[in-house]
Amino acid sequence: xxxxxxxxxxxxxxxxxxxxxxxxxxxxxxxxxxxxxxxxxxxxxxxxxxxxxxxxxxxxxxxxxxxxxxxxxxxxxxxxxxxxxxxxxxxxxxxxxxxxxxxxxxxxxxxxxxxxxxxxxxxxxxxxxxxxxxxxxxxxxxxxxxxxxxxxxxxxxxxxxxxxxxxxxxxxxxxxxxxxxxxxxxxxxx
Numbered sequence: 414x415x416x417x418x419x420x421x422x423x424x425x426x427x428x429x430x431x432x433x434x435x436x437x438x439x440x441x442x443x444x445x446x447x448x449x450x451x452x453x454x455x456x457x458x459x460x461x462x463x464x465x466x467x468x469x470x471x472x473x474x475x476x477x478x479x480x481x482x483x484x485x486x487x488x489x490x491x492x493x494x495x496x497x498x499x500x501x502x503x504x505x506x507x508x509x510x511x512x513x514x515x516x517x518x519x520x521x522x523x524x525x526x527x528x529x530x531x532x533x534x535x536x537x538x539x540x541x542x543x544x545x546x547x548x549x550x551x552x553x554x555x556x557x558x559x560x561x562x563x564x565x566x567x568x569x570x571x572x573x574x575x576x577x578x579x580x581x582x583x584x585x586x587x588x589x590x591x592x593x594x595x596x597x598x599x600x601x602x603x
Contacts, residue, residue, distance in 0.1 A: 428464050430454045432478045435471055439517045475517065483510050484538035487545050497555035500546045501593050508585040512577045554602025568592045
């Protein structure tokens with residue numbers, strides 16, 4: 414079996430530059446032209462299409478790239494703060510990710526509407542981050558026991574009903590405070 418070799422460092426930098434520019438451009442407009450993304454990333458069309466043969470592959474990789482950053486933030490916050498403060502701050506980051514990326518969300522919807530499934534794009538890293546934060550808080554006694562990542566996702570589902578083009582920050586912050594208060598209710602350490 415042929416093993417895929419790792420990207421050379423310059424090829425990896427090109428790929429990361431494309432992803433960074435694509436994130437910014439797709440966040441602004443879900444219909445951002447691929448040629449504009451390639452030009453702003455400073456790569457030729459050949460390099461661009463070698464990395465991302467079509468719009469769908471680019472959009473889905475940008476999504477994975479961003480979700481991984483949100484997932485990594487959970488570990489960083491837990492390393493530097495008490496579990497309940499880490500969870501609440503991570504919730505704010507999740508809100509900013511969801512609200513500030515409205516154009517990216519539109520691009521993901523458009524990209525996946527042409528695909529038969531989103532295999533490999535699901536909530537894996539987000540669910541991992543939620544599980545990590547919930548376990549740390551349960552172990553510390555700062556939230557009620559037995560809360561699952563699915564429970565958490567259902568509890569914050571109202572977040573996705575907020576118009577990202579409105580004054581979403583205060584509404585989302587209030588909603589996350591309510592969710593956090595609910596998680597704390599019945600916590601053994603309170």
